[in-house]
Amino acid sequence: MIREKSKEAMGILGETLAVTEPWEDARINCIQRLLQELKAEALRHGFTDREEEIAFFKEDKPFYCGHLMFAYMTQKLRLDSPDWSEIFVRQFYQAKLNDINSFFDDHKEIVSYYRSKADHLDEVLFVRGRTICPTWLCTQRIDADERFSTLGDYPFSQIIANELTARYINELLEGRPKDAPDDPDAPVLKWTGDSINFYELAYGIHCTGQLNNGNAEIIEVIRALARAFGVEVKRPYRRFAEIKRRKRLSRTQYINSMGTSLNQKLEDEDAYIP
Numbered sequence: 001m002i003r004e005k006s007k008e009a010m011g012i013l014g015e016t017l018a019v020t021e022p023w024e025d026a027r028i029n030c031i032q033r034l035l036q037e038l039k040a041e042a043l044r045h046g047f048t049d050r051e052e053e054i055a056f057f058k059e060d061k062p063f064y065c066g067h068l069m070f071a072y073m074t075q076k077l078r079l080d081s082p083d084w085s086e087i088f089v090r091q092f093y094q095a096k097l098n099d100i101n102s103f104f105d106d107h108k109e110i111v112s113y114y115r116s117k118a119d120h121l122d123e124v125l126f127v128r129g130r131t132i133c134p135t136w137l138c139t140q141r142i143d144a145d146e147r148f149s150t151l152g153d154y155p156f157s158q159i160i161a162n163e164l165t166a167r168y169i170n171e172l173l174e175g176r177p178k179d180a181p182d183d184p185d186a187p188v189l190k191w192t193g194d195s196i197n198f199y200e201l202a203y204g205i206h207c208t209g210q211l212n213n214g215n216a217e218i219i220e221v222i223r224a225l226a227r228a229f230g231v232e233v234k235r236p237y238r239r240f241a242e243i244k245r246r247k248r249l250s251r252t253q254y255i256n257s258m259g260t261s262l263n264q265k266l267e268d269e270d271a272y273i274p
Contacts, residue, residue: 064159125152
């Protein structure tokens with residue numbers, strides 16, 4: 001059952017995504033290895049039925065390939081980014097966002113099919129061996145091995161990669177210095193504790209789903225807290241890896257200490273009541 005194998009692979013990839021930056025070779029190597037394993041599984045055992053084949057090439061393979069393309073795109077962004085003044089850096093990133101928007105405009109039909117979760121052309125787009133596809137809908141496949149490719153999985157991968165890259169660029173722009181604070185009268189609060197505690201708090205808020213009905217991405221939580229407390233965000237996924245490497249009984253040291261301190265405060269208040 002290739003989708004069961006893919007589900008296991010997604011768990012492995014999820015752990016890797018949590019502890020690596022988008023451009024790191026460790027992430028790229030992980031995705032490439034998982035794709036090779038899934039391809040071998042597909043060629044060896046095939047698919048249970050047409051429904052499983054469509055689901056794999058519509059959802060699973062584009063997920064892996066999209067993240068792989070995203071990794072390469074962020075690598076290129078880092079290489080091409082100007083090392084000049086802030087205004088030039090912002091102009092560079094804005095130009096890249098414009099390029100991504102142009103991609104979506106140029107491929108609006110397949111983008112609409114992807115985003116609307118349509119399925120009326122799935123038999124054409126996500127079944128191997130199909131050769132005729134509406135030219136307005138997608139480009140020809142680029143995977144040389146037609147045993148592990150369909151007409152639609154590559155365009156879907158491109159869409160995922162561009163969406164991830166656009167989100168990444170917007171996060172970079174949000175994290176860069178602004179000309180002036182939004183509210184000059186707002187109190188200035190500076191995080192002066194250990195930086196690892198800051199990340200532990202951010203991950204705690206994210207894991208308990210306190211923001212945006214639980215739909216906020218971890219990097220969004222980190223960026224928002226960083227702006228509030230004047231923290232310079234550096235390699236958040238690495239900091240999460242540091243938390244994971246702690247001894248199992250004390251992984252959440254800061255959050256545990258918060259609970260202890262709050263309980264002590266409540267007990268002190270109770271003891272003070274006449």
